[in-house]
Amino acid sequence: xxxxxSSTEAYSLLxxxxxxxxxxxxxxxxxxxxxxxSIAFSCLAFSSCYALIRWLGNAFIRRGFKGKDLCKLxxxxxPETMGAVCAMVYLFxxxxxxxxxxxKDIVVATSGGGNRDxxxxxxxxxxxxxxxxxxxxKLASYLSAxxxxxxxxxxxxxxxxxxxxxxxxxxxxxVAAIPMLIVYFVDFGVTQxxxxxxxxxxxxxxxxxxxxxxxxxxxxxIFSSNxxxxxxxxxxxxxxxxxxxxxxxxxxxxxxxxxxTAYPHPATDSHLFSLYLLLPxxxxxxxxxxxxxxxxxxxxxDTYCYFAGMVFAVDGILGHFSKTLIxxxxxxxxxxxxxxxxxxxxxxxxxxxxxxxxxxTGLLECSRVEFKKPLARPVAEGLKVLHRLRLxxxxxxxxxxxxxSSNFTLINLxxxxxxxxxxxxxxxxxxAFQTAVGVAGLLVRHRMALLVFTADNWY
Amino acid sequence: xxxxxSSTEAYSLLxxxxxxxxxxxxxxxxxxxxxxxSIAFSCLAFSSCYALIRWLGNAFIRRGFKGKDLCKLxxxxxPETMGAVCAMVYLFxxxxxxxxxxxKDIVVATSGGGNRDxxxxxxxxxxxxxxxxxxxxKLASYLSAxxxxxxxxxxxxxxxxxxxxxxxxxxxxxVAAIPMLIVYFVDFGVTQxxxxxxxxxxxxxxxxxxxxxxxxxxxxxIFSSNxxxxxxxxxxxxxxxxxxxxxxxxxxxxxxxxxxTAYPHPATDSHLFSLYLLLPxxxxxxxxxxxxxxxxxxxxxDTYCYFAGMVFAVDGILGHFSKTLIxxxxxxxxxxxxxxxxxxxxxxxxxxxxxxxxxxTGLLECSRVEFKKPLARPVAEGLKVLHRLRLxxxxxxxxxxxxxSSNFTLINLxxxxxxxxxxxxxxxxxxAFQTAVGVAGLLVRHRMALLVFTADNWY
Numbered sequence: 001x002x003x004x005x006s007s008t009e010a011y012s013l014l015x016x017x018x019x020x021x022x023x024x025x026x027x028x029x030x031x032x033x034x035x036x037x038s039i040a041f042s043c044l045a046f047s048s049c050y051a052l053i054r055w056l057g058n059a060f061i062r063r064g065f066k067g068k069d070l071c072k073l074x075x076x077x078x079p080e081t082m083g084a085v086c087a088m089v090y091l092f093x094x095x096x097x098x099x100x101x102x103x104k105d106i107v108v109a110t111s112g113g114g115n116r117d118x119x120x121x122x123x124x125x126x127x128x129x130x131x132x133x134x135x136x137x138k139l140a141s142y143l144s145a146x147x148x149x150x151x152x153x154x155x156x157x158x159x160x161x162x163x164x165x166x167x168x169x170x171x172x173x174x175v176a177a178i179p180m181l182i183v184y185f186v187d188f189g190v191t192q193x194x195x196x197x198x199x200x201x202x203x204x205x206x207x208x209x210x211x212x213x214x215x216x217x218x219x220x221x222i223f224s225s226n227x228x229x230x231x232x233x234x235x236x237x238x239x240x241x242x243x244x245x246x247x248x249x250x251x252x253x254x255x256x257x258x259x260x261t262a263y264p265h266p267a268t269d270s271h272l273f274s275l276y277l278l279l280p281x282x283x284x285x286x287x288x289x290x291x292x293x294x295x296x297x298x299x300x301x302d303t304y305c306y307f308a309g310m311v312f313a314v315d316g317i318l319g320h321f322s323k324t325l326i327x328x329x330x331x332x333x334x335x336x337x338x339x340x341x342x343x344x345x346x347x348x349x350x351x352x353x354x355x356x357x358x359x360x361t362g363l364l365e366c367s368r369v370e371f372k373k374p375l376a377r378p379v380a381e382g383l384k385v386l387h388r389l390r391l392x393x394x395x396x397x398x399x400x401x402x403x404x405s406s407n408f409t410l411i412n413l414x415x416x417x418x419x420x421x422x423x424x425x426x427x428x429x430x431x432a433f434q435t436a437v438g439v440a441g442l443l444v445r446h447r448m449a450l451l452v453f454t455a456d457n458w459y
Numbered sequence: 460x461x462x463x464x465s466s467t468e469a470y471s472l473l474x475x476x477x478x479x480x481x482x483x484x485x486x487x488x489x490x491x492x493x494x495x496x497s498i499a500f501s502c503l504a505f506s507s508c509y510a511l512i513r514w515l516g517n518a519f520i521r522r523g524f525k526g527k528d529l530c531k532l533x534x535x536x537x538p539e540t541m542g543a544v545c546a547m548v549y550l551f552x553x554x555x556x557x558x559x560x561x562x563k564d565i566v567v568a569t570s571g572g573g574n575r576d577x578x579x580x581x582x583x584x585x586x587x588x589x590x591x592x593x594x595x596x597k598l599a600s601y602l603s604a605x606x607x608x609x610x611x612x613x614x615x616x617x618x619x620x621x622x623x624x625x626x627x628x629x630x631x632x633x634v635a636a637i638p639m640l641i642v643y644f645v646d647f648g649v650t651q652x653x654x655x656x657x658x659x660x661x662x663x664x665x666x667x668x669x670x671x672x673x674x675x676x677x678x679x680x681i682f683s684s685n686x687x688x689x690x691x692x693x694x695x696x697x698x699x700x701x702x703x704x705x706x707x708x709x710x711x712x713x714x715x716x717x718x719x720t721a722y723p724h725p726a727t728d729s730h731l732f733s734l735y736l737l738l739p740x741x742x743x744x745x746x747x748x749x750x751x752x753x754x755x756x757x758x759x760x761d762t763y764c765y766f767a768g769m770v771f772a773v774d775g776i777l778g779h780f781s782k783t784l785i786x787x788x789x790x791x792x793x794x795x796x797x798x799x800x801x802x803x804x805x806x807x808x809x810x811x812x813x814x815x816x817x818x819x820t821g822l823l824e825c826s827r828v829e830f831k832k833p834l835a836r837p838v839a840e841g842l843k844v845l846h847r848l849r850l851x852x853x854x855x856x857x858x859x860x861x862x863x864s865s866n867f868t869l870i871n872l873x874x875x876x877x878x879x880x881x882x883x884x885x886x887x888x889x890x891a892f893q894t895a896v897g898v899a900g901l902l903v904r905h906r907m908a909l910l911v912f913t914a915d916n917w918y
Contacts, residue, residue: 143602
């Protein structure tokens with residue numbers, strides 16, 4: 001990979017950055033529209049991430065962050081863990097963005113030592129959707145979100161450096177969620193859940209989950225990060241699926257901010273909060289996707305998958321739409337459940353479950369696992385049932401013994417369904433699936449919610 | 460280095476940890492004394508850091524974080540960058556500590572979307588110094604401190620990984636200070652300075668520094684981190700000097716909390732804040748010092764120096780005693796100014812300026828720089844003056860030309876003054892000097908402040 005930007009790239013990125021800086025400067029003279037500023041920041045994040053990925057590639061290779069692409073004819077070494085660059089640019093962006101969405105507390109007099117003796121808070125001059133700002137007490141939430149994201153990046157880099165064992169690294173997102181959970185506990189602390197109508201006779205209208213609510217938030221972080229990390233292995237799939245999910249969440253956020261929605265809506269703050277975290281994420285991810293899409297010039301590393309999953313978890317929890325998030329992660333959830341027999345060693349699990357690259361055709365085929373030892377009877381029967389349901393490709397010998405099957409991943413299943421195909425077509429197919437499931441999920445969420453809750457969006 | 464803990468070590472650490480956990484559990488049944496909890500957390504931080512440094516040593520060596528000790532006869536490779544472990548434990552500690560010092564906002568009812576419709580804040584039941592808690596608006600400051608520290612750890616690890624050039628890495632602490640400065644801007648925003656009495660006729664009682672105040676805070680971070688990074692090179696010196704500074708700041712904090720001081724004092728909050736950041740720092744640093752002291756079994760890496768310097772800068776700025784901090788950093792400041800001729804290449808600067816290890820005697824001698832090209836006349840004369848002032852050891856040839864001098868570091872100067880000595884005696888000497896200067900600084904600060912300000916501790 002050339003580490004220099006071509007002149008077209010350099011000029012495009014420079015113009016984009018200058019335009020973004022211009023917009024930002026404009027927000028100073030005007031009333032500082034935070035949403036406009038967030039879009040400008042996201043463009044800046046895109047440009048800097050794009051350039052940094054190029055410039056830092058060789059330094060990463062020199063320091064041992066490199067890998068070979070197993071699904072290519074020529075297996076040159078390309079930089080690995082570039083998701084870390086992406087994450088750093090993202091963190092820097094959302095930190096510098098802070099002054100825009102928050103009112104400034106003006107301390108008029110202090111007796112020293114940081115005491116706020118006379119505070120004059122700026123009046124909330126609401127002159128429209130674009131000028132909507134957060135009250136000051138949301139700052140702690142926002143900072144805790146950044147802390148959790150920064151923690152996952154630190155731990156993700158640790159994982160990419162030291163190759164932590166699976167059974168430990170599954171819990172990395174739970175550790176990273178701690179700052180967010182602690183601040184949630186100190187700062188907001190609501191653990192009551194609105195009970196769906198059918199269950200109200202038994203549980204009442206509100207049900208206090210107590211510490212279970214914290215367990216739920218930690219589990220959501222674990223699920224979100226790891227499920228993205230598992231649906232991986234072909235060029236671009238980690239970044240592109242994250243982008244699809246991010247864009248769908250943004251679409252959902254925009255529903256609450258559109259001119260057709262009442263304003264101010266009780267959830268305006270939450271969905272703006274979500275946008276401010278997601279727009280720069282989309283910026284840096286696009287820059288990474290440009291380099292990671294088939295044929296990949298860089299790899300993203302576990303850091304990226306953890307980071308992306310954590311962005312969604314933090315966004316869903318602090319934006320109060322965690323159930324919607326789960327709908328958008330259904331393909332990842334399916335892939336996790338489908339993978340479970342191999343992950344939990346009910347069926348043998350080879351070191352890599354990537355699709356198999358056929359060097360003659362240049363296409364990817366589903367990879368298979370051979371069962372050298374005969375499988376236990378119930379397991380073998382189970383596999384045959386899956387085969388009949390077209391959920392697995394099982395090969396049997398003349399005695400009806402199961403001798404091999406396709407590997408248990410959504411990517412291989414796709415190849416079982418649609419036959420061998422080129423890596424980018426495979427990725428596009430999976431992304432179309434992700435999009436379709438997500439759009440359907442959002443429709444269901446907004447059409448059906450009133451059937452089980454008294455009000456859409458109460459919580 | 461053995462990676463396992465000896466059984467004495469294991470039992471000692473375990474008992475310490477159990478005792479700390481016991482104390483912590485006790486704070487739940489009582490009223491949750493934050494200062495007691497902070498001490499318990501610091502003991503836990505010490506134990507876990509001690510154990511982790513042992514357990515992770517080999518993994519660090521395998522991943523290329525290793526170095527040779529140039530001041531030893533046997534130059535075995537030992538783990539490098541162990542300061543990163545220290546910093547991670549520290550960050551984890553101060554994050555989990557959050558619920559203790561902060562009152563809990565109790566949100567009684569929410570209309571969803573994170574709105575605080577009815578808030579009942581716990582009454583501030585002040586029953587004594589140990590139960591003193593922070594008002595809720597200090598949470599953002601505390602979180603911004605953690606963010607800045609986490610940022611410096613990320614960037615420090617980046618530096619240890621990629622060996623960033625000097626002229627870039629000097630600015631790392633300024634970048635890391637950004638989260639703190641931005642939150643300071645949004646959250647507090649006071650940039651007025653109390654003017655010393657002699658200057659009041661010209662400037663008035665308060666002088667608004669404006670953006671210069673932010674520049675001052677950024678420069679303080681740069682100075683604090685880099686000056687510790689420069690006073691380095693012999694076993695234990697980086698950690699031990701940081702410990703001396705931390706203990707002196709703690710001593711200063713305790714002055715405001717002691718039974719002899721009026722309570723509540725306007726600066727009580729600030730100095731508690733400072734203690735909560737410093738006690739765990741002392742915990743992890745002691746664990747690191749145990750392994751880094753002569754003969755060193757691990758190296759600390761740039762990460763530690765940056766991290767320690769940033770802890771002091773954050774502490775001094777958010778604890779509102781940055782001028783006192785500068786007094787405690789005088790030896791580092793002297794070392795920086797003394798090093799300047801070599802750092803800015805007025806005089807040639809060799810790659811390493813460590814003292815020279817004499818293998819025959821086993822003692823360290825001051826290292827020298829040879830001037831192959833004759834020095835410019837004014838520079839040579841300057842060096843001769845320094846020699847006469849006993850601030851340098853200069854060697855001249857028969858024509859009076861300067862041919863070599865001792866390297867321009869405080870460590871070498873100490874060896875010029877007191878002659879060759881063993882590495883640990885050298886470190887102890889420098890630490891005694893640091894302590895003496897610091898104690899004198901604190902005395903001056905508390906005795907003299909009233910001469911130039913109307914009240915001690917106003918700001």
